[in-house]
Amino acid sequence: MKEKSLAEPKLIDQHGRQMNYLRIAVTDRCNLRCQYCMPSEGIDFLQRKDLLSYEEIIRLSRIFAQLGVNKIRLTGGEPFVRKDIMSLILQLNKIFKSIHITTNATLIHTYFDALKSVGRQRLNISIDSLDPVRFAMMTRRNDFERVWSNIIQAIDLGFAVKLNIVVMKGVNDSEILDFVDLIFRYPISVRFIESMPFNAHSSTEKYFMSADEIHRKIKLKYPELKHFVSDKNSASLHYDLPGAQGNIGIIPAYSRSLCAQCNRIRLTPKGELLTCLYAERGVDLKEKMRKGYQDEELKHLIIDAVSKKKKNGFEEEKMRKDNKGYFQSMTSIGG
Numbered sequence: 001m002k003e004k005s006l007a008e009p010k011l012i013d014q015h016g017r018q019m020n021y022l023r024i025a026v027t028d029r030c031n032l033r034c035q036y037c038m039p040s041e042g043i044d045f046l047q048r049k050d051l052l053s054y055e056e057i058i059r060l061s062r063i064f065a066q067l068g069v070n071k072i073r074l075t076g077g078e079p080f081v082r083k084d085i086m087s088l089i090l091q092l093n094k095i096f097k098s099i100h101i102t103t104n105a106t107l108i109h110t111y112f113d114a115l116k117s118v119g120r121q122r123l124n125i126s127i128d129s130l131d132p133v134r135f136a137m138m139t140r141r142n143d144f145e146r147v148w149s150n151i152i153q154a155i156d157l158g159f160a161v162k163l164n165i166v167v168m169k170g171v172n173d174s175e176i177l178d179f180v181d182l183i184f185r186y187p188i189s190v191r192f193i194e195s196m197p198f199n200a201h202s203s204t205e206k207y208f209m210s211a212d213e214i215h216r217k218i219k220l221k222y223p224e225l226k227h228f229v230s231d232k233n234s235a236s237l238h239y240d241l242p243g244a245q246g247n248i249g250i251i252p253a254y255s256r257s258l259c260a261q262c263n264r265i266r267l268t269p270k271g272e273l274l275t276c277l278y279a280e281r282g283v284d285l286k287e288k289m290r291k292g293y294q295d296e297e298l299k300h301l302i303i304d305a306v307s308k309k310k311k312n313g314f315e316e317e318k319m320r321k322d323n324k325g326y327f328q329s330m331t332s333i334g335g
């Protein structure tokens, strides 16, 4: 049975936006090494003691639910590399109606039965190429066959599947239309994400392809491409095509044109609350919990942090002391 919701919408920022969507990065570890996300040698991964424990994640999730959060996403790193992840999902499922998960799909075949038993879960699956060789080049691992077969299985099993494709100019932009073709064959959403210069060691700016360019490319082949609004807070621009079973999303992650409708906050693997993807630092909720703060005190810290959320990612970026034009790996933030 679901826990009784005491939700009162309280997470309102200084620009009047309500934050009701929490993205929880459960680990910074991953079994892939996507070029745009992590250097081949990995990053300086957190030690276990520095990671939020499941008990701490559940405690914070209850607090966020009481503050009006009604949508959560588990991300990472790769959520399924964290030990016993199902026990966390089962507990979160008592607090939230559904759990959204972003995954690279390399390991989900061992979790399908368990995931089905907690309802119709939503899977956002990252796959940047339909060509096994390019996939291996982009992820630095040979897992294409497994990922593709898991995607097909997830669709067959009735999971709500969205594919996430980070578009890199000169690398996989030649496949944009191949991905679009998938929506005529499967009831899925394919979402093209602008690549952000997130990499601890090198800038990925030269690979940048804007949301406008991606849109133009699709429109050239499909002039009937039609914009629609599905969720006013979505980070994605949505499009559909006549005769398709699924739809298309374009996420202007770097152009930041949808910040005005942002409803997202993030919990990093080490327990920092980030009110923007571009924020350098956040409130260290783990430290406060381990110092013995009570729930009411944590609530006040969260309400205060959210109230100060900047107007958009550009303003947040201006505040960074380390403003080099590129940022730490997404795995430490949660994408």
Ligand code: SAM
Residues within 6 Å of the ligand: 030, 036, 037, 075, 076, 077, 078, 079, 102, 103, 104, 124, 125, 126, 164, 165, 166, 193, 194, 195, 196, 197, 198, 199, 253, 330, 331, 334, 335
């Ligand atoms: N491992 C899971 C996965 O890949 O789906 C979840 C974590 S990953 C950091 C979350 C999302 O961030 C993925 O869709 C990934 O493609 C995206 N991402 C990572 N680095 C990115 C970057 N530099 N620019 C845009 N999206 C990025």
Ligand code: SF4
Residues within 6 Å of the ligand: 030, 031, 032, 033, 034, 037, 038, 076, 077, 078, 104, 126, 330, 331
């Ligand atoms: Fe791993 Fe996801 Fe980052 Fe790729 S994007 S390295 S799968 S965390």
